[in-house]
Amino acid sequence: MADDVTLGDLDRPDDATTTGVLDAPGGDTDDIDDLDFEVDPEPAPEHDGPAPRVVVFDVGEVLIDETRVWSCWADIIGTTPFTFAAVMGAAISQGGDHEDVFEHVAPNVDWHEFEDEHERRYGGFRREDLYQDVPTCLHELREKGFVVAIAGNQPLRRNEQLVALDLPHDRLVTSAELGAEKPAAAFFAAVLELVGAPSPDQVLYVGDRIDNDILPAAAAGMRTCWLRRGPWGQLQEPPEDLEPDIVLEGLGELPLLLSQWRGDA
């Protein structure tokens, strides 16, 4: 099994002997040249097999902060965003999802009837919905020569909204276009075709959900990066027999980790 890599490991190497610059009081670095400066670079994480060369990103809670999505729903069914989010967390912890929130908070409301109203209020993806680390991560990955694709469970109308965000990418597709939704194996098979049908282990799927992203991507033979943000990323846990290749709390470290895995100097 590949080693688990976490952001914490990178930030706080146990055996780091680097001193001087970080410890210099008040930012005064005049004496640095006089220090016996010893740096033990942290060894690159061990992975089984070659690094992936294609990186495929999920959308919700990986690229897009969905706070506005659920706040709009809270407003429509007459509760607060705080209550909606809390009940959503409880539902996720019990293996449920947003459908359970509607059943609990507004049992007499058929929320499907309000989908058009929700879309009117939500208005689609906006630049401010992007997690801040997204543009830089995608840019750096492409600079390093990785193929970047975006593929999530989204309705057709989100495609042009994603394009309008002007993110660095090579391929972009929604589940509606693919005709298959996660966690179905057909979704991941279609994604492989989209990126040129490489060997699945040359593809890294980046997702926040164990059930919809990590498990089915691993079952498809892909490498996996579990992004622990958003409610699913915070609350779900992988089964004991599944270890994601990379575990992160943000996307900032991903380009470096992948280039280390590739063996870049």
Ligand SMILES: [Mg+2]
């Ligand atoms: Mg997601």
